[in-house]
Amino acid sequence: MYFPVKSGGIINRTVGHVQAVDGVSFQVPEGSSLGLVGESGCGKSTTGRLITRLYDPTGGSIKFDGKEIANISQRQMLPMRRDIQMIFQDPATSLNPRHSVGAIISAPLKIHNVLPDNKIKARVEELLEIVGLNPEHYNRYPHEFSGGQRQRIGIARALTLQPKLLVADEPVSALDVSIQAQVINLLQDLQREFNIAFLFIAHDLAIVRHFCPEIAVMYLGKIVEIADRETLYGRPHHPYTQALLSAVPDVKQAQIGGRRERIRLKGDVPSPINPPSGCRFRTRCQFAQEICSRVEPPLLQIGPRHKVACHFAGELGAHPAEPIPQSANGGEGAPANQPGFEDHWLNLSTGQTASA
Numbered sequence: 274m275y276f277p278v279k280s281g282g283i284i285n286r287t288v289g290h291v292q293a294v295d296g297v298s299f300q301v302p303e304g305s306s307l308g309l310v311g312e313s314g315c316g317k318s319t320t321g322r323l324i325t326r327l328y329d330p331t332g333g334s335i336k337f338d339g340k341e342i343a344n345i346s347q348r349q350m351l352p353m354r355r356d357i358q359m360i361f362q363d364p365a366t367s368l369n370p371r372h373s374v375g376a377i378i379s380a381p382l383k384i385h386n387v388l389p390d391n392k393i394k395a396r397v398e399e400l401l402e403i404v405g406l407n408p409e410h411y412n413r414y415p416h417e418f419s420g421g422q423r424q425r426i427g428i429a430r431a432l433t434l435q436p437k438l439l440v441a442d443e444p445v446s447a448l449d450v451s452i453q454a455q456v457i458n459l460l461q462d463l464q465r466e467f468n469i470a471f472l473f474i475a476h477d478l479a480i481v482r483h484f485c486p487e488i489a490v491m492y493l494g495k496i497v498e499i500a501d502r503e504t505l506y507g508r509p510h511h512p513y514t515q516a517l518l519s520a521v522p523d524v525k526q527a528q529i530g531g532r533r534e535r536i537r538l539k540g541d542v543p544s545p546i547n548p549p550s551g552c553r554f555r556t557r558c559q560f561a562q563e564i565c566s567r568v569e570p571p572l573l574q575i576g577p578r579h580k581v582a583c584h585f586a587g588e589l590g591a592h593p594a595e596p597i598p599q600s601a602n603g604g605e606g607a608p609a610n611q612p613g614f615e616d617h618w619l620n621l622s623t624g625q626t627a628s629a
């Protein structure tokens with residue numbers, strides 16, 4: 274997804290592009306959840322909005338239930354909207370303050386014409402109960418609720434049409450820490466009960482840990498590492514993931530009196546209008562070498578459920594001196610940018626293809 278940058282003025286020319294999401298590839302399995310994590314501005318919301326087709330992608334492919342939805346018209350998308358819903362970050366701005374809770378939650382039912390009018394109220398009351406709100410508050414307005422309760426209203430609205438996929442864009446970031454766990458638990462219960470797949474977007478690794486069996490880390494519009502939970506938290510390979518993880522409190526370390534060393538990233542996130550050549554992370558990477566500015570590292574599969582985009586993918590904090598040969602990067606056994614995981618991958622210690 275590239276957004277045009279305009280010059281302004283009378284001749285409003287396109288003078289560049291914001292490369293907001295670039296070559297990102299992943300899969301969300303039915304009824305499961307994928308965490309999408311990265312700093313503000315790395316393209317998480319844009320990714321979520323593409324999947325829900327709030328944006329028209331400039332390129333690429335999005336498949337839902339095997340059906341291509343990247344290029345279909347908004348009209349063709351309409352039946353799909355029942356299956357793919359979104360929960361937004363800020364419940365205060367995503368709910369219309371002039372509409373009652375009943376009107377907000379029943380709107381999707383009316384648009385999609387799925388229930389006769391005389392059944393709608395009962396369904397809304399049922400939904401309010403499911404998300405832990407009082408069904409009698411049907412006629413109240415959003416401002417009469419607390420932040421956590423408002424997010425529950427947003428969740429009820431997203432559930433109205435019984436979606437198969439929920440894109441949750443930082444659903445608890447705007448809430449008090451004490452409320453965050455309650456809302457996460459609610460989402461987890463709903464997922465189990467209704468077998469909903471989640472794309473769970475967050476800006477730090479702590480929040481998705483208990484929710485997502487698989488996590489993708491984004492940096493400046495790209496996925497830099499994607500792995501199952503155990504691998505990502507236990508053996509992260511990308512220097513950016515390692516830095517993000519060093520900010521997450523480690524209960525096990527604390528129990529034995531240890532502390533994970535905090536890695537502080539230098540500098541700011543570069544502009545996605547003119548991202549660094551080669552590896553986009555190189556301007557902030559403590560391991561950057563000459564090759565990093567010349568060659569973009571592909572997302573290389575280095576384990577059964579582990580991919581990383583770094584020329585020097587190696588053990589935690591101890592990078593090999595030599596970059597992984599380009600024949601291995603993108604060569605046989607190293608599928609670049611496939612949405613899922615292949616059954617063979619590059620074994621980093623032998624440099625050979627390994628398989629399950």
Ligand SMILES: Nc1ncnc2c1ncn2[C@@H]1O[C@H](COP(=O)(O)OP(=O)(O)O)[C@@H](O)[C@H]1O
Nearest residue numbers: 276291293312313314315316317318319320545
């Ligand atoms: N509608 C838009 N027009 C132009 N640029 C945008 C638009 N939406 C997002 N961007 C830019 O794309 C980049 C990614 O934004 P976003 O997806 O919101 O990141 P995140 O959710 O990770 O904070 C940012 O640089 C942002 O300024």
Ligand code: SF4
Nearest residue numbers: 552555558565583584
């Ligand atoms: S490719 Fe180079 S700059 Fe990028 S993360 Fe790896 S070592 Fe750092």
Ligand SMILES: [Mg+2]
Nearest residue numbers: 317318319442
């Ligand atoms: Mg965002």
